[in-house]
Amino acid sequence: MRLELKGLTKKFGSFTADDDIDLVVEPGQIHAVLGENGAGKSTLMNMLYGILKPTSGEILIDGEPVSFSGPGDAIAAGIGMVHQHFKLVGPFSVADNVHLGREHTLAGGVLAAKAARQAVLDVSERYGLRLDPDAICEDLPVGVQQRVEIVKALSGPKTELLILDEPTAVLTPAEIAELLDIMRSLAESGTSILFISHKLKEVQAVADTITVIRRGKVVAELEPTASEAEMAAAMVGRAVTLQVDKTPAEPAEPRLEVKDLTVVNAAGVKALDGLNLNVHSGEIVGLAGVEGNGQTELARCILGLLKPDAGHIAIDGADVHHHDPARRIADGLGYIPEDRGRDGLVTEFSVAENLVLNQYRDEPFAKNGVVDAAAVRKRAVDSIAEFDIRTQSPDEPAASLSGGNQQKVIIAREFSRPRRLLVAAQPTRGVDVGATEFIHNRLVTERDTGTGILLISSELDEIYALADRIAVIYNGRIVGEVAPDTPREVIGRLMVGADLGGDADAETDPRTRPDDDANGGDR
Amino acid sequence: MSTDTATPPAEQPDAAENPPPRPGFTQLFGRYLIEANSVMVTVYSLLLAFLIGAVLLIVSDENVRSTYTYFFARPQDALTSSWILVRDSYLALFEGAILNLNTLERFQAGTAEFGDLLRPISETLLNATPLIFTGLAVGLAFRAGLFNIGAQGQLIFGMLGALAVGFSLNLPAVVHLPLAIVAGALAGAAFGAIPGVLKATTGAHEVISSIMLNNIAFFFLVWAIGTGFFHSETKSELVTKPVDESATLPTLLGWLGAGLRVNLALIVGLAAAVFTWWLLSRSTFGFRIRAVGFNAHASATAGMHVGRTYASTMAFAGGLAGLAGAALSLGVGSSGVTTNTALEYGFDGITVALLGRARPGGIVAAALLFGALKAGALSAQPDVPVDISTLLQAIIVLFIAAPALVKAILHLRTPRGGMVTLEAKGW
Numbered sequence: 001m002r003l004e005l006k007g008l009t010k011k012f013g014s015f016t017a018d019d020d021i022d023l024v025v026e027p028g029q030i031h032a033v034l035g036e037n038g039a040g041k042s043t044l045m046n047m048l049y050g051i052l053k054p055t056s057g058e059i060l061i062d063g064e065p066v067s068f069s070g071p072g073d074a075i076a077a078g079i080g081m082v083h084q085h086f087k088l089v090g091p092f093s094v095a096d097n098v099h100l101g102r103e104h105t106l107a108g109g110v111l112a113a114k115a116a117r118q119a120v121l122d123v124s125e126r127y128g129l130r131l132d133p134d135a136i137c138e139d140l141p142v143g144v145q146q147r148v149e150i151v152k153a154l155s156g157p158k159t160e161l162l163i164l165d166e167p168t169a170v171l172t173p174a175e176i177a178e179l180l181d182i183m184r185s186l187a188e189s190g191t192s193i194l195f196i197s198h199k200l201k202e203v204q205a206v207a208d209t210i211t212v213i214r215r216g217k218v219v220a221e222l223e224p225t226a227s228e229a230e231m232a233a234a235m236v237g238r239a240v241t242l243q244v245d246k247t248p249a250e251p252a253e254p255r256l257e258v259k260d261l262t263v264v265n266a267a268g269v270k271a272l273d274g275l276n277l278n279v280h281s282g283e284i285v286g287l288a289g290v291e292g293n294g295q296t297e298l299a300r301c302i303l304g305l306l307k308p309d310a311g312h313i314a315i316d317g318a319d320v321h322h323h324d325p326a327r328r329i330a331d332g333l334g335y336i337p338e339d340r341g342r343d344g345l346v347t348e349f350s351v352a353e354n355l356v357l358n359q360y361r362d363e364p365f366a367k368n369g370v371v372d373a374a375a376v377r378k379r380a381v382d383s384i385a386e387f388d389i390r391t392q393s394p395d396e397p398a399a400s401l402s403g404g405n406q407q408k409v410i411i412a413r414e415f416s417r418p419r420r421l422l423v424a425a426q427p428t429r430g431v432d433v434g435a436t437e438f439i440h441n442r443l444v445t446e447r448d449t450g451t452g453i454l455l456i457s458s459e460l461d462e463i464y465a466l467a468d469r470i471a472v473i474y475n476g477r478i479v480g481e482v483a484p485d486t487p488r489e490v491i492g493r494l495m496v497g498a499d500l501g502g503d504a505d506a507e508t509d510p511r512t513r514p515d516d517d518a519n520g521g522d523r
Numbered sequence: 524m525s526t527d528t529a530t531p532p533a534e535q536p537d538a539a540e541n542p543p544p545r546p547g548f549t550q551l552f553g554r555y556l557i558e559a560n561s562v563m564v565t566v567y568s569l570l571l572a573f574l575i576g577a578v579l580l581i582v583s584d585e586n587v588r589s590t591y592t593y594f595f596a597r598p599q600d601a602l603t604s605s606w607i608l609v610r611d612s613y614l615a616l617f618e619g620a621i622l623n624l625n626t627l628e629r630f631q632a633g634t635a636e637f638g639d640l641l642r643p644i645s646e647t648l649l650n651a652t653p654l655i656f657t658g659l660a661v662g663l664a665f666r667a668g669l670f671n672i673g674a675q676g677q678l679i680f681g682m683l684g685a686l687a688v689g690f691s692l693n694l695p696a697v698v699h700l701p702l703a704i705v706a707g708a709l710a711g712a713a714f715g716a717i718p719g720v721l722k723a724t725t726g727a728h729e730v731i732s733s734i735m736l737n738n739i740a741f742f743f744l745v746w747a748i749g750t751g752f753f754h755s756e757t758k759s760e761l762v763t764k765p766v767d768e769s770a771t772l773p774t775l776l777g778w779l780g781a782g783l784r785v786n787l788a789l790i791v792g793l794a795a796a797v798f799t800w801w802l803l804s805r806s807t808f809g810f811r812i813r814a815v816g817f818n819a820h821a822s823a824t825a826g827m828h829v830g831r832t833y834a835s836t837m838a839f840a841g842g843l844a845g846l847a848g849a850a851l852s853l854g855v856g857s858s859g860v861t862t863n864t865a866l867e868y869g870f871d872g873i874t875v876a877l878l879g880r881a882r883p884g885g886i887v888a889a890a891l892l893f894g895a896l897k898a899g900a901l902s903a904q905p906d907v908p909v910d911i912s913t914l915l916q917a918i919i920v921l922f923i924a925a926p927a928l929v930k931a932i933l934h935l936r937t938p939r940g941g942m943v944t945l946e947a948k949g950w
Contacts, residue, residue, distance in 0.1 A: 353814075
């Protein structure tokens with residue numbers, strides 16, 4: 001299918017979300033649309049998928065102008081979409097999910113389970129997407145769930161164009177690699193792909209053509225040979241330093257000591273299995289690992305939301321076993337949760353209220369149990385200026401902010417009070433290039449003021465950019481601590497437990513003793 | 524959800540190239556009237572409820588129904604009798620709740636006292652008083668994400684607590700009355716805390732536990748009235764001792780006429796509403812309640828004690844419902860408390876909170892409305908079936924709970940920022 005957009009424009013009142021967008025997707029081509037959060041990518045896709053009606057301009061499929069009044073029309077025209085946030089019914093099987101809304105039925109509305117299974121098998125075989133049609137979706141890893149979404153999109157009557165909206169945001173590095181392979185093979189078999197992303201490396205790796213959108217306008221058409229710096233500059237509108245400037249770390253006294261930490265989860269599995277880890281003041285320790293290997297449990301134990309079944313945690317040299325989260329926060333523990341919508345923000349609260357969410361009881365924000373609205377507002381005004389939070393006013397609900405700005409609210413909250421140790425879990429997840437740059441620089445500045453930082457990230461790029469020391473977590477234990485100049489392959493193998501034969505070695509490796517810091521600051 | 528959050532939720536297809544000129548006040552107001560915002564949905568819900576109530580009145584009246592059998596021969600018969608029935612019924616409700624036109628005539632003629640004129644209003648306020656408390660009890664818990672079905676049980680315990688202090692101590696009124704009121708609040712709070720504590724410690728759902736506790740409270744009341752401590756010394760039926768004179772709530776308008784029963788509890792109720800508003804919007808406790816109600820995960824991550832907040836909110840809500848109980852047992856005067864005194868005030872509190880959208884001001888307004896419906900229905904029977912008031916309440920709540928229904932029936936516009944549906948979290 002050849003898709004052409006001519007002068008596509010979408011206005012909301014006086015606000016123009018998309019302005020005169022021209023774009024051509026050739027058959028069998030992977031066309032990347034790059035842009036920051038709020039650039040107008042999703043509005044564009046929603047018009048293409050029939051969710052929004054364009055204010056002006058037209059959409060042509062194989063030269064014929066089309067007009068969609070809903071996603072049903074788009075699907076009938078051969079467009080399939082994989083949303084960033086999956087739209088799956090968790091307790092349903094893969095086959096049920098793929099045919100949700102267009103179930104195979106026998107006479108009298110009886111579900112034709114066999115036909116549905118077979119249809120899934122046909123599609124997955126045709127495109128080489130392995131799937132078990134009987135598996136229950138919520139039990140599947142995120143990467144496989146996404147494959148279900150792709151098969152669902154491809155199962156339309158004649159899907160020839162696939163829209164992938166930020167498909168890699170939730171995937172592990174291995175799953176991303178697999179997805180990119182799938183995309184390539186789909187393109188080879190003639191499916192056109194519109195790939196929405198703000199991750200430069202992936203775009204570079206897979207796209208045939210790149211269209212960059214900024215503030216609703218097409219600002220550049222690039223070849224995949226373009227450098228990352230070129231793409232980033234086009235996206236943000238100014239030169240962006242992808243490299244974080246930092247001086248060698250000067251680790252001093254220990255701020256976080258985790259000893260033999262063990263957590264047994266509800267299923268009886270050891271989520272953390274005798275984990276040992278130290279973080280000193282003035283250093284960033286990067287915790288690398290595939291998600292689900294105990295990072296979440298570790299972070300929650302350090303904050304005190306989860307009580308370990310065995311082992312000790314000391315913050316600033318003091319055992320915190322009997323301290324509740326409030327006490328640990330008051331004593332200087334900063335915490336950037338991995339899931340900001342769930343754990344980081346009360347999205348219905350105003351920006352100002354979110355900025356004091358963990359300090360609302362402290363002076364000067366409250367006195368004798370009464371909140372001082374003026375003090376809260378003043379803090380908000382200050383933080384909005386200092387951290388460049390883009391919001392119309394401190395009273396806007398946090399939900400109205402873009403992901404990057406929501407993350408800045410959390411960063412501002414944690415950095416605006418005295419802190420000794422910072423646990424930053426996925427601090428730039430779903431955040432655009434400009435905000436990522438900002439957050440990375442703040443983390444380094446924070447380190448230089450003497451805070452100990454534990455950086456938990458599933459993105460190796462981020463670990464490499466920031467960490468002074470890298471610890472690799474696998475199956476609830478640290479399987480290796482390495483210097484930041486260790487090659488990717490080595491860390492990658494540690495991350496999947498490939499070197500477990502040398503498990504004992506890794507544990508007795510002198511480098512697991514962070515005190516002798518031969519590898520700490522030579523980056 | 525998309526990553527592009529710059530997209531406003533409401534579509535405005537009429538916005539052309541140039542930004543339109545700023546609309547004037549009348550235009551804005553007119554637009555407001557045809558929008559499904561929370562105020563207009565409430566207004567239209569009331570109107571629709573009275574409309575449907577009218578239909579049901581007509582259908583249920585045998586005489587009027589018979590005129591429809593020859594509707595095509597003489598339609599004016601059916602229409603006239605329907606109109607008269609609906610008019611008279613609603614007029615009777617109005618006269619029982621707000622102003623009796625007969626009394627007004629007699630007052631103008633000099634044969635009635637001014638106090639007689641105020642009687643319907645007094646009854647409305649009297650009926651609204653417990654609803655203010657129970658509405659607040661449900662509404663406050665709502666804000667913490669809790670569905671407090673247990674207001675009825677908390678009210679019963681508040682009633683018994685206030686009663687026990689009210690007849691067993693011999694004190695001057697200045698001390699006795701406040702003490703009895705506080706005892707009611709504390710008893711309600713203690714009983715209300717139970718589902719909160721259970722939720723905090725074991726995860727038991729407050730809806731289930733508070734429903735069950737309602738039954739426990741009711742049968743406890745039946746048993747307690749029969750005990751020697753509570754049971755009346757002079758009567759044989761199931762009724763308690765009356766509270767002492769010094770613990771009886773003084774009437775507010777008694778100096779204008781003997782029949783004006785509205786009492787001091789109304790003032791306490793309004794004060795409780797103001798205090799609840801202040802608590803929610805100004806205090807750190809209220810900050811915590813709202814934070815936990817919106818997002819318990821983020822609240823826990825920020826160091827708040829979610830379980831403790833649940834428990835203390837439920838205790839506070841129970842205290843409010845307990846005040847309703849105190850208002851009842853200290854307000855009934857010499858007759859004493861029976862198993863019927865509590866009526867359904869606790870359950871009605873749920874609908875009041877829903878109608879008031881869990882905001883103290885709205886709850887007071889809703890309580891007044893329901894109090895008026897109740898007073899009107901009581902005074903209008905047997906001419907008007909007493910069920911009509913319950914029916915109207917039910918229809919109102921149905922529409923309030925389903926704003927999309929009102930929007931669809933009246934073809935209202937979607938307001939900016941979407942429609943507001945009140946829902947309890949944590950299901």
